[in-house]
Amino acid sequence: MKIAIMGAMPEEVAPILERLDDVEEVNYAKNRYYKAKYKDIDVVVAYSKIGKVFSTLTAATMLQMFACDVLLFTGVAGAVNPELKIGDLVVANKLAQHDLDITIFGHPHGYVPEGSVYIEADKDLIALSKIVASEMGVNVKEGIIATGDQFIASEERKNFIAETFKADALEMEGASVAVVCDALGVPFFILRSISDSADMDAGFNFEEFVESSAKVSAEFLMKMVDRL
Numbered sequence: 601m602k603i604a605i606m607g608a609m610p611e612e613v614a615p616i617l618e619r620l621d622d623v624e625e626v627n628y629a630k631n632r633y634y635k636a637k638y639k640d641i642d643v644v645v646a647y648s649k650i651g652k653v654f655s656t657l658t659a660a661t662m663l664q665m666f667a668c669d670v671l672l673f674t675g676v677a678g679a680v681n682p683e684l685k686i687g688d689l690v691v692a693n694k695l696a697q698h699d700l701d702i703t704i705f706g707h708p709h710g711y712v713p714e715g716s717v718y719i720e721a722d723k724d725l726i727a728l729s730k731i732v733a734s735e736m737g738v739n740v741k742e743g744i745i746a747t748g749d750q751f752i753a754s755e756e757r758k759n760f761i762a763e764t765f766k767a768d769a770l771e772m773e774g775a776s777v778a779v780v781c782d783a784l785g786v787p788f789f790i791l792r793s794i795s796d797s798a799d800m801d802a803g804f805n806f807e808e809f810v811e812s813s814a815k816v817s818a819e820f821l822m823k824m825v826d827r828l
């Protein structure tokens with residue numbers, strides 16, 4: 601089993617890199633991939649850089665070049681569901697691209713021909729997250745994640761995303777990673793910890809909480825890796 605562990609930003613994978621052994625750094629396609637051992641498991645760890653394009657490139661590389669059998673994503677997100685607070689964990693059961701729009705031709709938001717609005721994450725990995733959550737005594741919200749190439753910091757855009765996609769959280773990489781994994785038939789799991797509420801305070805809250813929330817997500821993810 602070879603596990604791809606991915607984030608979008610250095611802060612999101614730093615808590616993981618520090619726990620690896622025999623790290624071999626591979627430079628490829630203007631990015632750095634860390635081949636390593638976590639306990640006795642083969643892992644490849646990388647942060648993609650922000651947004652759907654960079655995360656597509658990294659996810660595709662993890663699967664096609666490093667031949668990973670499963671892809672786990674860890675990072676932070678903006679809350680859409682008002683029940684979610686800073687530091688809360690969200691597991692994606694399905695993901696959509698909120699800024700994919702050819703609605704002028706009568707298609708739904710997030711849809712293009714031969715595509716689908718939502719892509720579903722791996723049910724076994726979701727089930728595993730529930731076991732780990734109960735063991736750790738933490739709450740994990742399973743929900744819909746909306747992805748787009750914008751940092752959302754306005755109630756108006758957040759409400760559009762909430763109404764159109766019934767999203768629980770939003771970010772900038774999950775749905776593109778989902779498309780890659782789905783197309784290549786590789787199980788994937790997208791985990792996020794809330795860093796802000798995608799409102800007018802989002803920028804400040806993100807800056808303040810990205811590091812602590814990224815740690816919450818990374819630590820939970822590694823508990824799942826222990827159980828794989």
Ligand SMILES: CCCCCCN(CO)Cc1c[nH]c2c(N)ncnc12
Nearest residue numbers: 676677678751752771772773798802
């Ligand atoms: C230098 C600034 C980098 C922001 C990257 C934010 N990530 C993108 O995946 C997660 C995220 C946290 N809060 C968000 C929000 N309100 N809108 C979009 N994305 C997010």
